[in-house]
Amino acid sequence: MIEIRLHGRGGQGAVKAAEILARAAFYDGKVVQSFPFFGVERRGAPVQAFTRISDDVIRIHSYIYEPDVLVVLDPTLIGAEGVNILDGLQENGKVIINSTKKPEDFDFHGKNGIKVFTVDATKIAIEQKLGSASAPIVNTAIVGAIAKVTGLVTIGSVKKAIFDTIPRYQEKNAAAAEATFNQVK
Amino acid sequence: MKTVMNGDFAASYGAMTSDVKFVAAYPITPQTLIVEKLSELVADGELDASFVKVESEHSAMAACIGAQAAGIRTFTATSSQGLLLMCEVLHWAARARLPIVLANVNRAIAPGWSIWADAQDSISQRDTGWMQVYAENNQDVYDSILMAYKIAEDNDVLLPMMVNLDAFFLSHTSEVVDLIDNDKAKEFLPAYDPEYKLDPNNPRAFGALTSPEHYFEFTYKMFEAMEVAKKKITQVGKEFGDIFGRYYDMTESYKIDDAETVLVTFGTIAGTAKESVDRLRKEGKKVGNLKIRVFRPFPTEQIIDALKNAKRVVVIDRDYSYGNEGAFYTEIKGALYDANLRIDTYGMIAGLGGRDVSTAVIKEIVEKAETSEPNKTYFIGVKR
The missing domain is CATH 3.40.50.970 (Thiamin diphosphate (ThDP)-binding fold, Pyr/PP domains)
Incomplete structure (x- = not known):
């Protein structure tokens, strides 16, 4: 069982990203579970969402405390007060960050075998006119990067999941996922 | 589909x-x-x-x-x-x-x-x-x-x-x-x-x-x-x-045959408890789980049958009957009494108001039962 924890801010669509990821894995024949942190969500406030992907039945129903993969939709969350993104991350865990920086620019890259991957999902979301230029919605874009980095899901299934869960601008959302799939490093 | x-x-x-x-x-x-x-x-x-x-x-x-x-x-x-x-x-x-x-x-x-x-x-x-x-x-x-x-x-x-x-x-x-x-x-x-x-x-x-x-x-x-x-x-x-192809009953036993400590759970905690049983068994602890799927009518006979060989019965309640103990705990003890079974029991109140009951919390509950006085109620993870 692989456990993925997504960190974002209210309005970026972290919950939807977790759901699209789960659905894509389901299309690839996996057993899945996805859910939000059950809080009182406010725009801009730090939020978390979770996805479990497994070959067997998923019995556990609790938050994810020791993720294999971390996904950060908003780079300003790293080092933000009251937020510890890396909390519980497994040794050799992967961290996917929506950022203009390089993986080496993050001081935890390489520590405990942690591998950082970055992609400018914000730029891609703005190019595809997802959300507004000041508040782009990066959820669909980031799932493409998750597919590439983890190999847990195929990009084809990600696109299908986007078409099945996003009510509008499906083509643009799918294109954003494709772009991060190709650009993440 | x-x-x-x-x-x-x-x-x-x-x-x-x-x-x-x-x-x-x-x-x-x-x-x-x-x-x-x-x-x-x-x-x-x-x-x-x-x-x-x-x-x-x-x-x-x-x-x-x-x-x-x-x-x-x-x-x-x-x-x-x-x-x-x-x-x-x-x-x-x-x-x-x-x-x-x-x-x-x-x-x-x-x-x-x-x-x-x-x-x-x-x-x-x-x-x-x-x-x-x-x-x-x-x-x-x-x-x-x-x-x-x-x-x-x-x-x-x-x-x-x-x-x-x-x-x-x-x-x-x-x-x-x-x-x-x-x-x-x-x-x-x-x-x-x-x-x-x-x-x-x-x-x-x-x-x-x-x-x-x-x-x-x-x-x-x-x-x-x-x-x-x-x-x-x-x-x-x-x-x-x-x-x-999916079978159901009033209760569901998981690895209880040789279990010394049997957790009694309901709802989603039952699933997390089964995962915990596997993890605790890797640490050498003989733990099992009895899920109570149906609370009314109360499955007394199935409960007695499942718990009769246990050394320790640990009931997790996500509820509290004010002035007494967890509702499931009371009833499980009643069932054991019906069968003249005098087993050490532990009432564990956990997860109230959405507090997460993770595998770590269930591990804490099992350890608490192993080291605490039986036949009592404990509030797990309460801030004092």
């Missing part, structure tokens, strides 16, 4: 697959997406049923009572304060022997205001005459609603059934759910055709004034029906499994 959906929708689709003809609901918080989805399914013509929006949960159940008495299969859903407001009519539905099915999202009771997981709502309705199921996952929610109608509508049962699902841990969690084809569902659950119903061409009185001459016997009949229901629940769970 397999799909991915949250627990709320699993309940909605469970009602749709059961071919309910009448849904009454109050749509305001603490209501969930269950009835919103049903209203869509009715509006889109996918479900051929009347959807009645009422002014309170009390009215929702009252409307279901009227429709069910007229011979129609009904459904409603609610949660926490909403279920409490239904209390009076919950009793009425049960004593009128109307096999209504209700989905309740287990949420904490105010104050403080809470929308999070906690079984206090349904536990406080324990003595209304409703059968109670606690689902472990979204598939369980969906399947249990189908089975609920089959059990409730049995002529020797005729009691309403409440299917409970944990707030958020199921209601807002997306999981794989295998939906049953409508034709196959109809084979398992034929159309509702009650022997007694309100019919202008054959007038009868329902719920009339009942003197001491007869009231006692009405209650005795419910005792008999609950005893029959125990057998029916097991039987229907097996029949369901033979057709659809």
Whole structure:
């Protein structure tokens, strides 16, 4: 069982990203579970969402405390007060960050075998006119990067999941996922 | 057909697959997406049923009572304060022997205001005459609603059934759910055709004034029906499994044969407990789990059989009977006493108001039981 924890801010669509990821894995024949942190969500406030992907039945129903993969939709969350993104991350865990920086620019890259991957999902979301230029919605874009980095899901299934869960601008959302799939490093 | 959906929708689709003809609901918080989805399914013509929006949960159940008495299969859903407001009519539905099915999202009771997981709502309705199921996952929610109608509508049962699902841990969690084809569902659950119903061409009185001459016997009949229901629940769970490949019973034992410590759990905690059992066994601890899936009627015989060889029985309650202990804890001890079993028991209150019960918390509970005085209640993780 692989456990993925997504960190974002209210309005970026972290919950939807977790759901699209789960659905894509389901299309690839996996057993899945996805859910939000059950809080009182406010725009801009730090939020978390979770996805479990497994070959067997998923019995556990609790938050994810020791993720294999971390996904950060908003780079300003790293080092933000009251937020510890890396909390519980497994040794050799992967961290996917929506950022203009390089993986080496993050001081935890390489520590405990942690591998950082970055992609400018914000730029891609703005190019595809997802959300507004000041508040782009990066959820669909980031799932493409998750597919590439983890190999847990195929990009084809990600696109299908986007078409099945996003009510509008499906083509643009799918294109954003494709772009991060190709650009993440 | 397999799909991915949250627990709320699993309940909605469970009602749709059961071919309910009448849904009454109050749509305001603490209501969930269950009835919103049903209203869509009715509006889109996918479900051929009347959807009645009422002014309170009390009215929702009252409307279901009227429709069910007229011979129609009904459904409603609610949660926490909403279920409490239904209390009076919950009793009425049960004593009128109307096999209504209700989905309740287990949420904490105010104050403080809470929308999070906690079984206090349904536990406080324990003595209304409703059968109670606690689902472990979204598939369980969906399947249990189908089975609920089959059990409730049995002529020797005729009691309403409440299917409970944990707030958020199921209601807002997306999981794989295998939906049953409508034709196959109809084979398992034929159309509702009650022997007694309100019919202008054959007038009868329902719920009339009942003197001491007869009231006692009405209650005795419910005792008999609950005893029959125990057998029916097991039987229907097996029949369901033979057709659809997923078997259900009143309880479920997991690795208890050689277990020294047996956890007793319900709802989503049961699933997390099974995962914990495997992890604790890797550490060399002989732990098992007994899931109580049906709380009313209470599966005394199955519980005794499952716990008879245990050294330690650790009951996790996501509820608290004020002034005493967890409701499940009391009843488990009662069952053990019936069988002259004097086993060390531990009442563990955990997860109230949506506090997460993770594998780490369950490990803490097992360690607490190993090192604490038996036959006492402990509040796990409480901040002092």
